[in-house]
Amino acid sequence: MPLRRFPHPRKANAALTLLATLSLLFGLTLADSAWRARSTNRAADRALVRELGLTDLSLFTEARYTRHPTQADRHSPFQDHPAALDHFPSGALLPPPPGLTLYSHEE
């Protein structure tokens, strides 16, 4: 048989290897999630919450009702109209305090 040039890797093997690698990584994300959920130490953060009586995440600092959505005035998110769209992009991610939308003892 004449000398052949080095054969290409077979397409199916390349594709299945790629899929297997991606699936393995996918599995690793699940393992990572399980492992880090257990290993993450939130003791210092929780102590801070207890000490200062924190009620909110400091995610959105642009306005009172986005910095402290749970503490905000009932009317501040709705300066114009209850159904009005927010000025702030974060308003698209964060709902109004539940007291405004759910039955609560305030009513």
Add this chain to the structure above:
Amino acid sequence: MIELHEVSKVFNQGQPNECRALRELSLRLERGGITVFKGPSGSGKTTLLTLIGCLARPTAGRITLDGRLLSNLPERFLTEVRRHTFGFVFQRFNLLRGLTVLENVMLPAYPLGKPYRELRDGARALLDRFGLGAKADSRVEWLSGGEAQRTALARALINDPAVLIADEPTANLDSALSREVLALLGELATQGRTVLISSHDPLVFEAVQVDRVIELHDGCVVGDSRC
């Protein structure tokens, strides 16, 4: 041995453009040798080959292969018979564009699931035999007519069929290449394969390799001569 008994094939049955391609045709084809079906276009040569090769079913009549009735087999079995028994060389080669010569030759064997190395080496051996070894990894679009024809021939032989069916194998070739192809087909016939050819090219049915010429006209056999 292939036997056809009063076989008819009607296209577009019951419609205004109804077309009777074969009319109650009966025929016995022995094993081995080259048989040529000649006749003008529209005489039913190609239709006859599709029926023999299990690509289509007859409208009426019976076809038997080694005494076994083919006409009533389910599709799956028919496919099994087709890939086991017949190799096809189509008029316009019907190679799949964008694939390499080697991939095209290996294609009919894909559903069989042979070990890859075995199949690839077998296909390369076939290509070497037809002088196409150097072209194995090039795409089929870049082949000349003669090379494409030999590739098609190699593809027809990859599953080692007992019967080779070639539809107008010289239609797209000049006479030198036509003779070359006929020589190859003759070689295959002497090795024990049955070769069935349709052609209206005198170069084919007057060739020395041909054992039998059957003439068709309007879907009926009008002549049968052995050389």
Add this chain to the structure above:
Amino acid sequence: MPVGLVFRDCDTVSPPLLPTAADFAMRPLLERQKYLIDYTLAALFRRKTRNLGLLLVYTLLVFLFASVLLLSQGLRREAALLLQDAPEVVVQKLIAGRHDPLPAAWLDTLRRIRGVGSARGRLWGYYYDPAVKANYTLMAAPERGLAADEIIVGAALARIRQIGVGDYLSLRATDGRPLPMKIIGILDSASELLGADLLLLSETGFRQLFQLPPAVYTDAVLTVRNPREASTVANKIALALPASRPILRAEILRTYDAVFHWREGMTFVALGSLLLAFLILAWDKAAGLSAEEKREIGILKAIGWETGDILRMKLWEGTLLSLTAFLAGYLLAWWQVFYGGARLFAPVLKGWAVLYPDFRLTPAVDLQQVLVLLAVTVLPYIVATLIPGWRAAISDPDAAMRG
């Protein structure tokens, strides 16, 4: 040389024309599938630019959806875990619908309500720093033992003002006086999610800065003897102090449980239209079998492929493309949300804010939601490739002969 491919010699016995039982025996399953993958990849690579483009757009789409999904899951869980120690009840005083300082006398009233364990006043508020145009959250931290001119700041605040321990930060009091404050610490919080913009002062410092009379607090936090009676206690507070507004921990947690839930509709509507556009594109690409592809299916059938082989080949085509896109998009999203600090969403999360926490979310996965994402992104594409393939595959193979 393999047996099946040896050219027959004249003297060997011809094989039977009909297939034998052995030909129907189980063929090596994996090898067959690999051949089908070989073919479908070779076919896909013919339109390399188009199919790679499709893969790219597909991956990007999954990436965007998965990013929103993972970020909201991560934030929700982080909030739930961090805020489980939030005050059980916060009591505010409202005047004309607005939050107003709460008289210290209320604390005694609150302590006398049955079920209330303890009550203490909090002092907190906002401070706008014109130097960097940022809002800080100021809070009195009596337990830190700070002197009147000492403060502790959050990490994001220190970053934006480029200050550290030992530096002075000048705050402007309500009467216009500048108050130089010495930074004696920076909040060492593993995640900045809680205290990025915090500025902790002593109670004296806070009152000095805002000129607050000594007998008022911003609000009050209570502990409840029996946590299950928190809502009963809240009702009693509302009765005893009609101008008050009690806020329960359950409500706080519920607020964050709804992050991305309420108007996430907006995000998803935007993404949804993108999904729709992609589906049309994919359907057009996958469903519209060209005449050439139909001819090829005819040829494959003519040279011995079964209808089932063609369908399996098409199934592989859809699966390879969509599954690769899904996994790649999901993994990229994972990486950017949990290891890249969700930078892609920073513009949305930041919004108009100047201060932004630099946080690393702990990965949280809701497997069910991931499966839903898998189903809505992968299945439609597979169906879109399979159906036209099936329609072409059931045609008679003799078309190949006729060309």
